Structure formats: C-alpha cells, structure tokens
Amino acid sequence: MEPKKIFDVVILGCGPAGIQAAIHASRKKASVLLLGRLNKSSLFWAHVENFMGMFKTSGEAMLTTGLAQAKSFGAETLEEDALRISQTGRCLEIETESGNVLCARALVVATGTTRNRLGVPGEKELLGRGVSYCVDCDGGFFRGEDVAVVGGQSAAAGGALTLLSMARSVHLVAESLDVSPVLKAKLAQSGVVLHEGVKPVAVQGEGKVSGLALSDGQTLAVSGVFIELGAKGxxxxxxxLGLTLDESMKYIDTDKRQATSVPGVFAAGDICGPPLQMAKAVGEGCVAGSNAAMYAKNMKLAQEGPDEEQPQAQ
Structure with missing residues (x-):
C-alpha cells in the first residue's frame, strides 16, 4: 500500500472558520490540507454587510478570496468530505470520499452545523424510535433489520455503505446524489438500493418506525430511518473521536485555545455554538489554526528531534 501522506494540520470545512484556520496555520509554516467545498458553506449563498471593513459583499466572493489567500501561503486543498476519522498511534487517520487516506498531526473541525431536518410527518414523533441522525451512533441497534438512509451527500452515502455490514437491507433515498465519482462507484457496486430523484414525504409507524413514504408513491418497509444531510455532523x-459535547449535545466543547477534549483536535465556527456569525467563526478559526500548527510542530519535534529554526510569520 502506498504510504499515507502526513500533514501537520488537516482542516475539515471550507467555510470562514476553516479557511481562516488554514491561513493562520500555513503562515506558521505548517503543512496544511483544507478539506471541503466552498458551496457547502452556508456563507456561500449569503450576503454580508455586518463584517468589519465590509459594507456589503457576497459570501461567495469572500470565500473565494479567502481560499486564494490560504493557497498563497501554501495550504493544499481537496474538494472532498471526510468519511471516517480514527486515532492511530500518535496520528489522526482521515479517509475521504474518494478513498484517500491521510494522516494529520493536528485536526481542526470547522464543518459548521447541519441545520436542516426533513420536516415531514412522523420525523419528530419517532425520533429515538427508529429515526436517527447518526449512523455511527445508532447503526448497531438495527442489525439484521431493513433500514433507509436519507440524503444526497457524503454523510448519507458513507452511512449507507457502513450500514451494509449490519442491516439486512439498506435503501438510500436521495433527491439528488452529489458525491465524488469514486463514492458513487462504490455505491453502484454495493448492495445499497438507491432511490434517486425522490424525497421522503412521511415517516410511518405507531410508537416505532415501520415505513418511509416517498414522493413517487412508494413506501419502503423499514424499521430504521437515518437522516444524514450534508457532510459528517x-x-x-x-x-x-470521543469529543466532549456541550449540554445541548449539538456543539463541540472547546477551551479558549479552541482545543477540544481530545489532544490535537481543535474546533472553530458554528460547530462550537452560537452566535452563528461569520465574525465569530473567523476569530475562532484564527485561534484554532494557530494552536493546531503549534501543537503539530511540538509533536514533530518530540518525534523527530529539533530541526533548523524556522522564522515565524506574525
């Protein structure tokens, strides 16, 4: 197997927090990889008029310029989501949509929050009774059963593939499938039953899930419905990773350095909680990127010994 490429800092998320983290980490001479797509950031579709120094501009323009800045300082980019993350020895191993496996000395999580729910009848009522928002958390409860995954991006596709090793049958319901060609090929070669071009209209069941009604009139007889919208949440x-969440169980808990409960893992932006504003995301990205680069440098020194002193950008 080809050796995995090791980066000092890998950043998940291509929004304002992730890009700012990439800028600051790169300026500290760290090797940086930024994972994600600009158009998956909520800022991409917004207009900005409450950010210092900007009267009014588009989020797309700000993200595009910010990404160019990060690249100018040496950051590499990959337009894919992370599917799996695991701790292997003193390195974090990250598998992406296309099957790339990377190693990071430090990780910055800046994926934002998934604010969308299906909003269909039965979803709220049957939450925890067959409806789940986390394959990794709840998939094991559906061994030998028939399940459906709803979503058209990497979290849903990856979740469906994961469930194949547990469930009797797996349906993937995607109004539009937007994943890498490699991930799409994996789905086509797997036992996942793809329902593309349709959407759920109701989760059915009395006390527990018994079916998922689709917009084409079909009803899938399933006991589990996993709602996986967007990238990994x-x-x-x-x-x-074993990260500690806040009391609401919606956001990652961090300290003033944007460090999480797991050494070497930092977080920034909306995933750390409100206010869900770009100004906060940029500030936290700056702190997270700087501290992640410092952590990676210290780890590298401990593993490989001192190297020639590198000048640090301010």
Missing part, C-alpha cells in the same frame, strides 16, 4: 465526529 457533530454527533458522528464526537462518536468516532
């Missing part, structure tokens, strides 16, 4: 990341 906070619950999945917390489950795989």
């Amino acid at each position: 906070v619950l999945e990341l917390a489950s795989s």
